[in-house]
Amino acid sequence: MNLEVPSKFKNIQNFALMAAKTIFRPVSRKYDVEEHTYPIELDLLAAGLNGMNEGSDGSVGGAATKKEKIDDGSVKNGGNMANCINIQAMCYGDVGLLLSIPGQGLGNAAISAVANPAQLEKFSKSWAAMAITEPNCGSDSSAITTSARKEGDFYVLNGEKIYITAGERCNVVVVWATLDKEIGKAAIKSFVVEKGTPGMELVRLEKKMGIRASDTAAIVFTECKVPAENLLGSPEIDVKKGFGGVMETFDNTRPFVASMANGLAEAAIERTKELLEGKINLDYKTPINNVKSVEAEIYRMEAEYEAARLLTLKAAWMADNRKPNSLEASVCKAKAARITNQLSLKCVELASSLGYSYNELLEKWSRDSKILDIFEGTQQIQQLIIARRLLQKSSAELK
Numbered sequence: 001m002n003l004e005v006p007s008k009f010k011n012i013q014n015f016a017l018m019a020a021k022t023i024f025r026p027v028s029r030k031y032d033v034e035e036h037t038y039p040i041e042l043d044l045l046a047a048g049l050n051g052m053n054e055g056s057d058g059s060v061g062g063a064a065t066k067k068e069k070i071d072d073g074s075v076k077n078g079g080n081m082a083n084c085i086n087i088q089a090m091c092y093g094d095v096g097l098l099l100s101i102p103g104q105g106l107g108n109a110a111i112s113a114v115a116n117p118a119q120l121e122k123f124s125k126s127w128a129a130m131a132i133t134e135p136n137c138g139s140d141s142s143a144i145t146t147s148a149r150k151e152g153d154f155y156v157l158n159g160e161k162i163y164i165t166a167g168e169r170c171n172v173v174v175v176w177a178t179l180d181k182e183i184g185k186a187a188i189k190s191f192v193v194e195k196g197t198p199g200m201e202l203v204r205l206e207k208k209m210g211i212r213a214s215d216t217a218a219i220v221f222t223e224c225k226v227p228a229e230n231l232l233g234s235p236e237i238d239v240k241k242g243f244g245g246v247m248e249t250f251d252n253t254r255p256f257v258a259s260m261a262n263g264l265a266e267a268a269i270e271r272t273k274e275l276l277e278g279k280i281n282l283d284y285k286t287p288i289n290n291v292k293s294v295e296a297e298i299y300r301m302e303a304e305y306e307a308a309r310l311l312t313l314k315a316a317w318m319a320d321n322r323k324p325n326s327l328e329a330s331v332c333k334a335k336a337a338r339i340t341n342q343l344s345l346k347c348v349e350l351a352s353s354l355g356y357s358y359n360e361l362l363e364k365w366s367r368d369s370k371i372l373d374i375f376e377g378t379q380q381i382q383q384l385i386i387a388r389r390l391l392q393k394s395s396a397e398l399k
């Protein structure tokens with residue numbers, strides 16, 4: 001594994017860093033304060049991203065991952081790696097704004113991962129949110145009660161979904177629903193529901209602690225008729241395969257969330273070092289037992305950040321090369337989110353009153369960081385998955 005950023009992704013990284021610095025950062029505080037106001041600056045960015053994607057071999061922007069075929073078994077850094085590099089660079093600017101870029105939802109990653117060619121054609125230009133969570137179902141997604149009933153050429157959805165990122169601004173929502181609650185996980189399928197479909201009603205926008213530039217919606221489905229061809233993956237209920245189909249999406253998206261954490265961590269460490277300029281001397285030569293305590297703290301944060309970044313690239317590289325990466329995807333998300341929670345608060349502490357001030361973004365980043373250890377599976381859930389993989393236990397054996 002080459003640990004350098006592949007040269008073919010340098011342009012993507014440079015473009016994302018430019019967007020982070022010149023588009024995101026200047027409006028970061030504005031949309032933190034003006035929660036639920038759409039950041040119009042993102043329209044221009046989305047247009048630029050679409051232009052870059054056309055004809056390119058990897059996707060730029062948020063979470064959309066292009067499928068890559070590897071016929072000769074050669075090692076290839078593809079769409080997942082590109083996305084991780086890109087997402088980290090954008091989140092160096094602002095996580096909430098990254099989550100609000102039109103056309104780059106987590107539902108797009110689900111569509112990319114499991115859609116057939118006709119569905120890819122139909123939905124590839126959509127902005128897709130992802131709706132799994134329900135009032136009584138969060139970490140344990142097998143407990144989903146939203147139902148899908150087959151009626152002729154349609155599925156009829158009934159249920160309530162909450163905490164849907166981009167649920168208001170997107171144009172389609174990927175909804176997880178069960179074809180038969182009695183059968184359990186194997187009967188859970190995902191459906192692409194277009195905004196404006198009768199029976200689909202946005203009932204609430206959440207007010208949040210962090211990532212306030214990103215809209216988070218609750219949507220109720222009442223006898224909502226969705227064309228049968230909008231079911232992603234196989235309509236058959238395969239009890240042997242269980243949850244496999246839908247859960248595979250997370251193997252792609254967890255490294256993306258880890259990359260969000262890495263971008264935020266990079267920003268927080270860098271700003272803290274700038275604020276402490278003149279008070280610290282980071283020469284990386286003096287032994288750790290002979291440096292100031294604050295310098296030792298920064299070295300530790302940098303080491304943790306670098307470990308998280310490399311674990312993330314490894315998980316993405318495995319996804320691109322079609323190597324099973326559930327373990328690595330959870331490892332990188334658990335590590336990156338946890339250390340970013342810790343170090344973003346540590347940065348507030350080290351910068352002290354400035355860190356706590358609204359004049360700086362450090363306090364905002366410490367609030368923004370918390371979600372990264374909650375959505376796409378909490379810290380505890382990642383650890384559970386890691387334990388299951390290492391001990392080779394099923395979800396029934398280790399709960």
Ligand SMILES: Cc1cc2nc3c(=O)[nH]c(=O)nc-3n(C[C@H](O)[C@H](O)[C@H](O)COP(=O)(O)OP(=O)(O)OC[C@H]3O[C@@H](n4cnc5c(N)ncnc54)[C@H](O)[C@@H]3O)c2cc1C
Nearest residue numbers: 130131132133137138139163164165374375376378380399
């Ligand atoms: C801002 C935001 C955006 C979101 N975006 C989306 C989205 O786009 N789409 C979507 O579907 N959902 C989204 N979510 C929901 C998110 O994925 C859930 O909040 C998350 O999965 C946790 O579920 P829960 O909140 O119901 O907590 P619970 O599952 O009730 O968990 C509560 C606590 O118990 C712990 N816990 C639960 N089970 C176990 C266990 N077996 N072992 C040990 N500890 C356990 C958890 O780690 C957690 O600390 C979002 C949430 C937020 C806050």
